[in-house]
Amino acid sequence: TQLLEQSPQFLSIQEGENLTVYCNSSSVFSSLQWYRQEPGEGPVLLVTVVTGGEVKKLKRLTFQFGDARKDSSLHITAAQPGDTGLYLCAGVGTYKYIFGTGTRLKVLA
């Protein structure tokens, strides 16, 4: 069974700080996605990474796919209160996505 573990589960930081969220598995994924979810809404796709070692940037967010395509990280630079939310990673298993447990981020002004 493919599992994705995210860490930390909860993170509360001050505005302007940097943070990194990790997504780890013992399985190889064909591709991996990061989502952000707001209360009362469904997850919204932020990025898809496919190639081992791939790095993608989305403004202050930097996403990296591990060389072996088993893990990924999300780094936020100078966090803003608007970054508050639930961050989810999801890896493509056998033609379906396996979701991580999520990291709930709160950025305090």
Place this chain on the structure above:
Amino acid sequence: EAGVTQFPSHSVIEKGQTVTLRCDPISGHDNLYWYRRVMGKEIKFLLHFVKESKQDESGMPNNRFLAERTGGTYSTLKVQPAELEDSGVYFCASSQDFTAYPYEQYSYEQYFGPGTRLTVT
């Protein structure tokens, strides 16, 4: 362009009753997925439709759950009879075709609905 819509947004039913959830995907999306998150757990895959056919229903918990997608448009997920452990948020997502990459890799861009929060008492 309208996004994925789900109805109802909330449902509270008693154990043993029947509930039907509905999902309207983005127009033109052949792929439709159902997911569920029970409290404190990760979002888990339930099943995948391609048009009106069930491509993968390996995540369906048991035979109390029945999903249909007649005509390849909207989909329904019926729970009958509901049990306490069925409580959770049910998400629907839709996507276009897979994007293929070298070395047999692939991905697809899913668009999620807002979910239906089901509470079984």
